[in-house]
Amino acid sequence: QKEVEQNSGPLSVPEGAIASLNCTYSDRGSQSFFWYRQYSGKSPELIMFIYSNGDKEDGRFTAQLNKASQYVSLLIRDSQPSDSATYLCAVIVNNAGNMLTFGGGTRLMVKP
Amino acid sequence: ETGVTQSPTHLIKTRGQQVTLRCSSQSGHNTVSWYQQALGQGPQFIFQYYREEENGRGNFPPRFSGLQFPNYSSELNVNALELDDSALYLCASSLVGIHQETQYFGPGTRLLVL
Numbered sequence: 001q002k003e004v005e006q007n008s009g010p011l012s013v014p015e016g017a018i019a020s021l022n023c024t025y026s027d028r029g030s031q032s033f034f035w036y037r038q039y040s041g042k043s044p045e046l047i048m049f050i051y052s053n054g055d056k057e058d059g060r061f062t063a064q065l066n067k068a069s070q071y072v073s074l075l076i077r078d079s080q081p082s083d084s085a086t087y088l089c090a091v092i093v094n095n096a097g098n099m100l101t102f103g104g105g106t107r108l109m110v111k112p
Numbered sequence: 113e114t115g116v117t118q119s120p121t122h123l124i125k126t127r128g129q130q131v132t133l134r135c136s137s138q139s140g141h142n143t144v145s146w147y148q149q150a151l152g153q154g155p156q157f158i159f160q161y162y163r164e165e166e167n168g169r170g171n172f173p174p175r176f177s178g179l180q181f182p183n184y185s186s187e188l189n190v191n192a193l194e195l196d197d198s199a200l201y202l203c204a205s206s207l208v209g210i211h212q213e214t215q216y217f218g219p220g221t222r223l224l225v226l
Contacts, residue, residue, distance in 0.1 A: 004154075034214070034215075036217075042219070043200075043218060044202070045114075045217070046216060049214055088154055088155070090154075098145065098160055098167070098206060098213045098215070099157045100157060102155050102156070104152075
């Protein structure tokens with residue numbers, strides 16, 4: 001079983017809709033959770049981080065963490081064509097230093 | 113822009129050669145991590161440097177080695193290159209500390225091994 005799993009997609013949503021991206025992780029010692037956006041040919045760009053159970057909102061983005069169920073999600077409201085990218089979920093596991101463990105990413109396509 | 117820079121941007125090498133990639137961390141950051149990202153996959157952790165010492169290592173062979181300098185810049189060295197080493201190599205800088213582990217990536221170096 002992979003440590004961090006994401007549906008590879010593509011996830012296709014119409015412009016203006018809510019895009020929901022999900023990620024599950026296997027290690028209950030995971031303590032920090034990150035969402036990165038990666039455009040084709042570019043490096044990952046941090047969107048949000050979350051440490052505590054519940055929701056965290058930043059503009060059109062909301063990260064949701066449920067440690068009991070071991071999943072973290074990212075909601076993108078009012079999706080725009082410029083949001084089309086691969087979204088990477090990453091986790092830091094307790095006592096693993098500062099190492100990020102990434103999922104394989106979900107490709108999001110927002111259609112005008 | 114994250115303030116993390118990497119050089120070179122692209123590199124072509126042949127199998128068996130050696131390569132050195134460079135990274136300058138964001139101002140104020142004391143930790144540098146290196147990742148390898150193969151096409152269509154998520155980045156994989158190679159190793160991390162803190163205060164000029166290796167502070168963690170992923171599942172990579174010893175021919176992957178690194179250095180961190182007093183100004184917190186870093187090098188990744190790969191010896192005896194193999195075709196499977198073709199990938200995007202990412203450097204990320206961060207601060208050590210509880211809830212200060214957020215890592216910011218540089219633009220990457222794309223390595224092609226022929």
